[in-house]
Amino acid sequence: MTNIRFEQLNTRTFQEGKFDTAIVPVGSCESHGDHLPFGTDALLSHEMALAVGAKLSNTVVLPPTYFGFSHHYRHKPATITISQDTNIRLISDILRSLAHWKFKHILIINGHDGNITAIDVAARVVREEHPEMHIAALDAWWITAGNLLPKDTFEVWGGLGHGGEGETSLGLALIPQFVDMENARGMVPEVDGNVKEFWDFSELTAYGATGDPTKATLEKGEVMRDALVHYLVDYMNRRRESGWAYNPQGFGPPEGPNS
Secondary structure (H helix, E strand, O other), rough: OOOEEEOOHHHHHHHHHHOEEEEEEEEOOOOOOOOOOOHHHHHHHHHHHHHHHHHOEEEEEEOOOOOOOOHHHHOOOOOOOOOOHHHHHHHHHHHHHHOOOOOOEEEEEEEHHHHHHHHHHHHHHHHHHHHOOOEEEEEEHHHHHHHHOOOOOOOHHHHHOOHHHHHHHHHHOOOHHOOOHHHHHOOOOOOOOOOOOOOOOOOOOOOEEEEEHOOOHEEEEHHHHHHHHHHHHHHHHHHHHHHOOOOOOOOOOOOOOOO
């Protein structure tokens, strides 16, 4: 079986693998309450990436990026954060490196809300530089999981929350050795679901977690994991087989007023 962990490959095994697809896990290093580790976002995104990569051909999984933009999570120890400018440069340089080595299909799996803007900027800039390389991102798995699963899967706040019901459940499924349910606690804040609000995390909770992690279970985590992995495997297979054809009918660009 081909080893898909990039950091464990060498020049010979990399070349023999004939990899054309790379999965890039992105996370952070910050407080997730007293029950989840600082590296939760990176650990979860990496485990999901490995599960997806194992089901795809010619695919390699990069080691996770453990540092992201986390300035808004600094009210509890011990957040390690980089600036958003640094974050954009980091992700851009990873993507440019992959383009240099002729990777054609890139899937970013992100575990941290503070990285979403940087991923968007970096991916669009690099895609413009390298149109031959296609880039997709699961930039908010916690939203996607809620879209894929029955509405009654979660008990509190739709499973949302930083270190909340959904994330803790996924932790029980993917990194159970690091989850301490005896110390799980959080708070459900009053935020608007339609308007983006720029809060500091200290305004949302007295803990390092929001939502209700006490409602987390292994069963919920397994359902989330399976749904996300199945969807991403199917998505990547469909995109690779179609050549990333967003325009299967073959019609041209819209005509301008002077056409």
